[in-house]
Amino acid sequence: MLKSFFSLLLMILVFSYQSTSFAASATSKIDVKSEAAVLLDSDTGAVLFAKNPDEKMYPASLTKIATAIYAIEKGNLNDIVTVSANAVRQEGTKVYLNKGEQVPLKKLLQGMIINSGNDAAVAVAEHLDGNVDQFAKNLNAFLKTKIGVKNTHFTNPNGLFNPDHYTTAMDLALITNYAMKNPVFAEIFGTKELKWNGQSWNTTLITHHRMLKGEIPYPGITGGKTGYVDESKQTLATTANNGKIKLTAIELKGKNKKEIYNDTIHLLDYGFSQFQHETLTKDDVFQSGKQTFLPSSDLIITEPSQGAKKVINKNGLLSINNKDGQTIQTIQLSKKPEKPTMNSKSNPTKGPEYHLSAFYGIAIFALAGIVISLRRKWSSDLNENSPTGKSFGRRQRRG
Structure with a gap:
């Protein structure tokens, strides 16, 4: 029985987890112009809005979000990176590195995210994996196995165009969400400006993200990448x-900057005004047919402010739906353990311990009977063999 109890406990721990639901359609309340967009609750992973979330598109420099979190987890931020000629030759935005220049890995990541340095990105990739091709293979494996992307394939660390370099709005949202849980990434991603002292360029790097640097005021912006x-x-x-x-x-494939920042404002306004956190406690029970399910621990979930409908299937998968029936989040619950029934297999009083106790009880009772019989016989023998003919058991009556 004890072994069965621990097996059941292990199953509850393994199968009670919170998972992300991939909402399929966009909400009509928001007019998003970008061709693809996704809004996630960063804490729970709930999908609050999705427009063409799984359509393969070119990410440009948003690629550097993936490069940064991969480098932070794999590399040593204090490593000194020697810049190659290949890194220096990169097109587009740079931090103007020199061939042979030695730069700490963290500083390269800062230059890559804050100023979108394509040269810094290649220097990072070559330091981590020897060359860009090997880096791309390792990055793709990392994104798939560690983060769970499904429609992403990167060929370089900086996002310069390649027809085989693509991702989706959903995958990028998952990558960003994952990265933001790392304090080093969150610090760099949220940096508005940074003093930069290089061999050929001394300046102050300023983020290109207009909402982060305050050019487009919006309260509560914690990070951004263009x-x-x-x-x-x-x-x-x-x-x-x-x-x-x-x-x-x-947001992916916005026509211009004004359009894509307006989309961001609409999405954030919608998320902040229409959703809230609630707690599922471990005492909340959900019935599916004859089966009962419950969380193994208290869980934070995201619900529409106007109310949510919770639907559970026969396998214990709880869906949090909005009033339009769209699923914004799913949570796997645990099956409630059944109470033991009164039978020979589950009732402790009918188990081996009971039968063993009964055996000992019968044996002791029988032994007591034998002892009493032997004592009576022993007393009788003593009386018969006494030289005085008197009974040791009681006083002899006089005639």
């Missing part, structure tokens, strides 16, 4: 926190 190549048009990643809920917004 991107652009001709084939991708405008791309934008933004994180924000209003003190009650944290959001991650991704």
Whole structure:
């Protein structure tokens, strides 16, 4: 029985987890112009808005979000990186590195995210994996196995155009959400400006993200990254926190900067005004047919402010739906353990211990009977063999 109890406990721990639901359609309340967009609750992973979330598109410099979190987890931030000629030759935005220049890995990541340095990105990739091709293979494996992307394939660390370099709004939202849980990444992603002292360039780097640096005022912006190549048009990643809920917004293929920042504002306004956090406690029970399910621990979930409908299937998968029936989050619950029935297999009083106790009881009773019989016989023998003929058991009556 004890072994069965621990097996059941292990199953509860393994299968009770909170998972992300991939909402399929966009909400009609928001007019998003970008061709693809996703809004996530950064804490729970709930999908609050999705427009063409799984359509493969070119990310441009949003690629550097993936490069940064991969480098932070794999590399040593204090490593000194020697810049190659290949890194220096990169096109587009740079931090103007020199061949042979030695730069700490963290500083390269800062130059790559804050100023979108394509040269810094290649220097990082070559330091981590020897060359860009090997880096791309390792990065793709990392994104798939560690973060769970499904439609992403990167060929370089900086997002310069390649027809085989693509991702989706959903995958980028997952990557950004994952990265923001790392304090080093969150610090760099949220940096507005940084003094830069290089061999050929001494300046102050200022983020290109207009909402992060305050050029487009919006309260609670915690991080951001911009991107652009001709084939991708405008791309934008933004994180924000209003003190009650944290959001991650991704937009791909905006026509221009005004359009894509307006999309971001609409998404953040919608997320902050229409959703809230609630707690599922471990005492909350959900019935599916004859089966009962419950969380193994208290869980934070995201619900529409106007109310949510909770639907559970026969396998214990709980869906949090909005009033339109769209699923914004799913949570796997645990099956409630059944109470033991009164039978020989589950009732402790009918188990081996009971039968053993009964055996000992019968044996002791029988032994007591034998002892009493032997004592009586022993007393009788003594009386018969006494030289005085008197009974030792009682006083002899006089005639």
